[in-house]
Amino acid sequence: MINVIIAGAAGRMGQRIGYMVSQHPELNYAAAFEAAGSPSIGRDPGEMGGWGSAGVRIEEGLEAVIDKGDVVIDFTFHAATMGFAKIAAAHKTAMVIGTTGLSAENLDELKTLSVDFPCVQAPNMAVGVNVLFKLAEKTASILGDDYNIEIVELHHNKKKDAPSGTALKLAEMAASGVNRNLAEVGVYERNGIIGERTMEEIGVQTVRGGDIVGEHTIYFCGPGERIEITHRAHSRDNFAQGAAKAAAWVAGKEPGLYTMFDVLGLQDL
Numbered sequence: 001m002i003n004v005i006i007a008g009a010a011g012r013m014g015q016r017i018g019y020m021v022s023q024h025p026e027l028n029y030a031a032a033f034e035a036a037g038s039p040s041i042g043r044d045p046g047e048m049g050g051w052g053s054a055g056v057r058i059e060e061g062l063e064a065v066i067d068k069g070d071v072v073i074d075f076t077f078h079a080a081t082m083g084f085a086k087i088a089a090a091h092k093t094a095m096v097i098g099t100t101g102l103s104a105e106n107l108d109e110l111k112t113l114s115v116d117f118p119c120v121q122a123p124n125m126a127v128g129v130n131v132l133f134k135l136a137e138k139t140a141s142i143l144g145d146d147y148n149i150e151i152v153e154l155h156h157n158k159k160k161d162a163p164s165g166t167a168l169k170l171a172e173m174a175a176s177g178v179n180r181n182l183a184e185v186g187v188y189e190r191n192g193i194i195g196e197r198t199m200e201e202i203g204v205q206t207v208r209g210g211d212i213v214g215e216h217t218i219y220f221c222g223p224g225e226r227i228e229i230t231h232r233a234h235s236r237d238n239f240a241q242g243a244a245k246a247a248a249w250v251a252g253k254e255p256g257l258y259t260m261f262d263v264l265g266l267q268d269l
């Protein structure tokens with residue numbers, strides 16, 4: 001069995017990932033940890049979530065549990081994630097990172113650290129979203145420069161980062177399809193007398209409200225017609241199943257930075 005350590009075990013994703021790990025035939029829920037001072041410390045994450053005993057108690061900090069597992073699954077907060085990656089790299093323990101809001105500098109640092117440990121990092125672990133990434137790139141490359149590309153994402157009112165990591169990756173994939181650099185053409189807000197839209201820009205807009213789990217639409221708006229491709233998450237379970245699948249895949253792999261395209265075999269599509 002592959003022993004799994006779950007970071008942020010009391011969180012919305014940490015809870016569903018814990019359940020999926022407990023149900024997975026190759027995975028064992030070996031340890032759980034939370035931030036210092038969390039009221040969940042000492043509690044059983046399964047009992048907290050109402051899905052039975054996980055067989056572990058939530059501990060404080062990754063250092064306390066790093067020797068108990070083969071892979072750390074992290075869906076927490078960007079400011080904490082890089083610290084976890086440094087600890088995992090030093091112990092050569094595999095990692096699955098779903099936390100969003102990582103900066104370009106964080107991703108560069110992760111690439112450097114990954115010479116020492118295998119790590120899957122992806123802003124969205126649902127199968128459907130990863131297919132959508134590929135569709136966005138292909139559709140953009142087929143339609144070319146005559147179609148305006150716009151992305152709209154909707155999430156719950158507790159989400160801390162904007163735009164979503166998924167929307168940013170969608171924009172990156174579409175930009176790659178039309179050979180543009182997102183850093184040069186991404187437009188994240190519009191307000192006031194902004195003038196006509198340029199053909200090059202790729203718009204990314206954010207909606208926050210209620211308990212929306214997550215919705216992403218990419219629009220290709222052309223003369224006389226438009227294509228809209230939407231992914232809607234009905235619950236967090238697809239993300240959590242993807243994280244469990246990634247953990248089973250990455251344990252024992254060669255050091256390196258991998259994505260869900262590697263896990264799902266979509267790399268060459």
Ligand SMILES: NC(=O)c1ccc[n+]([C@@H]2O[C@H](COP(=O)([O-])OP(=O)(O)OC[C@H]3O[C@@H](n4cnc5c(N)ncnc54)[C@H](O)[C@@H]3O)[C@@H](O)[C@H]2O)c1
Binds near residue numbers: 008011034038101125
């Ligand atoms: N990749 C994906 O498929 C995917 C899917 C959903 C959410 N996410 C991302 O996962 C992250 C978490 O989302 P959420 O809705 O579960 O948030 P949440 O706030 O419900 O959960 C985060 C948990 O992490 C804990 N945490 C924060 N700092 C910590 C630290 N230093 N040490 C240990 N634990 C710490 C918090 O106490 C909390 O319990 C966000 O970045 C979100 O965008 C990714």
Ligand SMILES: O=C(O)C1=N[C@H](C(=O)O)CCC1
Binds near residue numbers: 159
């Ligand atoms: O609920 C969240 O937070 C989500 N975050 C990810 C993102 O930022 O793309 C994935 C969808 C849900």
